[in-house]
Amino acid sequence: MAAGTGRKSAAGEDSRVIRTRADVARTALDVLVTEGSDALTHARVAEVAGYSKTTLYSHWPSRFDLLKAALDAIGELPHQEPTDDLRADLIGELTMFRQAVVDRHLDRVLSAMAQWASVETMAEIRDALNTEAQRPIRGMLETAFDGARLEAAISMLAGVVACPSLMFGAVPDDDVIEAAVDIVLDGRKTKRARRDSNP
Amino acid sequence: MAAGTGRKSAAGEDSRVIRTRADVARTALDVLVTEGSDALTHARVAEVAGYSKTTLYSHWPSRFDLLKAALDAIGELPHQEPTDDLRADLIGELTMFRQAVVDRHLDRVLSAMAQWASVETMAEIRDALNTEAQRPIRGMLETAFDGARLEAAISMLAGVVACPSLMFGAVPDDDVIEAAVDIVLDGRKTKRARRDSNP
Numbered sequence: 492m493a494a495g496t497g498r499k500s501a502a503g504e505d506s507r508v509i510r511t512r513a514d515v516a517r518t519a520l521d522v523l524v525t526e527g528s529d530a531l532t533h534a535r536v537a538e539v540a541g542y543s544k545t546t547l548y549s550h551w552p553s554r555f556d557l558l559k560a561a562l563d564a565i566g567e568l569p570h571q572e573p574t575d576d577l578r579a580d581l582i583g584e585l586t587m588f589r590q591a592v593v594d595r596h597l598d599r600v601l602s603a604m605a606q607w608a609s610v611e612t613m614a615e616i617r618d619a620l621n622t623e624a625q626r627p628i629r630g631m632l633e634t635a636f637d638g639a640r641l642e643a644a645i646s647m648l649a650g651v652v653a654c655p656s657l658m659f660g661a662v663p664d665d666d667v668i669e670a671a672v673d674i675v676l677d678g679r680k681t682k683r684a685r686r687d688s689n690p
Numbered sequence: 691m692a693a694g695t696g697r698k699s700a701a702g703e704d705s706r707v708i709r710t711r712a713d714v715a716r717t718a719l720d721v722l723v724t725e726g727s728d729a730l731t732h733a734r735v736a737e738v739a740g741y742s743k744t745t746l747y748s749h750w751p752s753r754f755d756l757l758k759a760a761l762d763a764i765g766e767l768p769h770q771e772p773t774d775d776l777r778a779d780l781i782g783e784l785t786m787f788r789q790a791v792v793d794r795h796l797d798r799v800l801s802a803m804a805q806w807a808s809v810e811t812m813a814e815i816r817d818a819l820n821t822e823a824q825r826p827i828r829g830m831l832e833t834a835f836d837g838a839r840l841e842a843a844i845s846m847l848a849g850v851v852a853c854p855s856l857m858f859g860a861v862p863d864d865d866v867i868e869a870a871v872d873i874v875l876d877g878r879k880t881k882r883a884r885r886d887s888n889p
Binding site: 525526527528529554598599601602603605606607608609614617618621625638639640642643644646647648649650651652653654655657658659660663664666667668669670671673674675677678 | 728798824837838848849852856857865866869874876877
């Protein structure tokens, strides 16, 4: 139990502890997305991962620590590599987001984080994760929008995938993603018009 | 404890039972939105509402029953009365949705329902509630869109309020709501163009 507390580097940590941490983090994420936030308890994760509750409490004293471990286990999300075709880039990015919702149950992760947001540290972690997840689409849309239209466009395109999954447990078809991107890109004209009239 | 089980009509039910049910449902909703889905237990609701755990278990045998009681306590959401000004109607409807997120913590309700969606009955209740909540904006947008564009527009406008609240615990400013409506209404042209070319 003392292993891993005195020396934090991977080289210094006992390999058994490293494996335990990885096993439990993956299991915690699995329990979170398949059984919901309520099931994320030391007893349930210990049972599924095959470790003792004592081991879990020693590494993750609180349920909040288990949640943080689960979030760490998500890893990096795949993103669309930007090209010079904004429409194709946005469709690609949203299609990858949809795939991550299906494969990694990001809707469950998002709603679990929202449930825990009354814990201040959790709100900070959530904001940081969501800011990072939105960074690519923000970068793409910044080439076409600014101000309120930029913020609206980001929420709207995130929403076309996130809303159906959170509200109905379903993801949008390709044609709905394409329609959303086309509607947003039609809205570009106003920024140009505004720029032309206010040089 | 037997009261209210034999006779279901409001007239037949003991007034004390009716009051208990209403008190506990309101408290369950309050606990859900202020403390999160995990806190929605018989022990916690009994403590806050000032009833015994025995009373709670007799009326709501499972935590799922407590959740259903909490959802019932939300009541009807306020909606924009449609006029002949689609832009104003959409902005009005989204502004009311934003107010309900602030006043009734609908973001917490939505994420709690998503956490419980692995329970099949809960998924059905969630789908029904969300379909009902979206009905007015769907009705407004049906006057301007159909097919994939209609589904995209609904998710996008729901998303402009829901996404910031679920992802960052914040609601959009007026100018972001207006920008979202303007972006979506710019997208109307394509439906007209399609109709003109396919009479």
